[in-house]
Amino acid sequence: MNDLIENNTKIITEALTDPVQTDGRQAEALIRVPCRHNPRLQSVVDAVNEDRALHALWRCANINAVDRLGISDHGRVHVQIVANVALRLLRLLVEGGVQPSVVRHHGLEDADAEVIVFLASMLHDVGIAIHRDRHEELSPILAAPRLSAILAQIPDYDVERTTIISSEVLHAIVAHARDAQPLTLEAGIVKVSDALDMAKGRSRIPLECGKVNIHSISAAAVERVVITRGDGKPVRVEVQMNNSAGIFQVGELLKGKLDNSGLAEHLEVVANVQAEAEKRLIPLFRL
Numbered sequence: 001m002n003d004l005i006e007n008n009t010k011i012i013t014e015a016l017t018d019p020v021q022t023d024g025r026q027a028e029a030l031i032r033v034p035c036r037h038n039p040r041l042q043s044v045v046d047a048v049n050e051d052r053a054l055h056a057l058w059r060c061a062n063i064n065a066v067d068r069l070g071i072s073d074h075g076r077v078h079v080q081i082v083a084n085v086a087l088r089l090l091r092l093l094v095e096g097g098v099q100p101s102v103v104r105h106h107g108l109e110d111a112d113a114e115v116i117v118f119l120a121s122m123l124h125d126v127g128i129a130i131h132r133d134r135h136e137e138l139s140p141i142l143a144a145p146r147l148s149a150i151l152a153q154i155p156d157y158d159v160e161r162t163t164i165i166s167s168e169v170l171h172a173i174v175a176h177a178r179d180a181q182p183l184t185l186e187a188g189i190v191k192v193s194d195a196l197d198m199a200k201g202r203s204r205i206p207l208e209c210g211k212v213n214i215h216s217i218s219a220a221a222v223e224r225v226v227i228t229r230g231d232g233k234p235v236r237v238e239v240q241m242n243n244s245a246g247i248f249q250v251g252e253l254l255k256g257k258l259d260n261s262g263l264a265e266h267l268e269v270v271a272n273v274q275a276e277a278e279k280r281l282i283p284l285f286r287l
């Protein structure tokens with residue numbers, strides 16, 4: 001498990017340094033997540049990487065988000081970060097004794113829960129290719145045919161399992177809206193993972209270009225998000241920041257998503273100000 005988590009950290013770091021592109025080269029880039037212990041997930045990742053329509057959808061979503069609306073990346077780099085964070089959260093939660101909903105309610109396996117959080121991460125924002133407004137409800141229109149195409153290539157999945165996996169993925173997509181209630185552990189994980197793509201100015205809030213305000217200053221203050229095994233809870237999320245202004249991202253924005261994720265009881269969230277030059281107003285902010 002530890003090597004999985006180490007690899008995960010490496011992939012998240014690499015994804016953060018991967019430039020966002022909207023030219024043809026992006027189509028060549030592959031999604032990478034640690035999955036060698038889960039052959040079923042490996043097959044799904046391979047099918048995603050072969051799916052040219054899905055890669056095109058990520059480019060369409062980012063043209064609306066970045067080029068037309070001036071907000072942060074919602075394309076391939078974003079979904080790769082979300083998928084890596086989601087798999088890490090899921091593995092730590094399972095290790096901590098928390099049972100995925102697809103195991104509890106459908107009798108499937110932990111390996112299938114990994115497939116669900118991975119596919120929901122890949123597909124949650126494709127609706128932005130139609131419009132950002134209420135994109136959580138638009139994504140299933142474009143996600144459903146991609147799910148059918150991808151899952152048809154997985155030998156382990158018969159029609160019943162394909163239907164269950166698809167339903168759970170579509171639920172997680174719809175439930176990632178701020179006001180929607182996730183009914184599964186997997187959906188809660190995707191919702192929180194989406195919000196945790198916040199390092200190095202990548203916050204999910206719509207940044208107003210060139211404006212200095214609490215949104216832009218706090219987004220720029222977040223340096224890293226470190227996810228480890230917790231002491232009292234299965235997971236500890238540490239948001240490292242170079243300025244106390246970053247606490248706005250944690251106290252106002254992340255807290256809103258966490259409170260409506262169903263995961264709050266399993267996650268310990270701390271914000272740590274690490275700047276040497278800044279006068280520390282508080283040593284540690286605990287949510």
Ligand SMILES: [Fe+2]
Pocket residue numbers: 074078082124125194
């Ligand atoms: Fe997202």
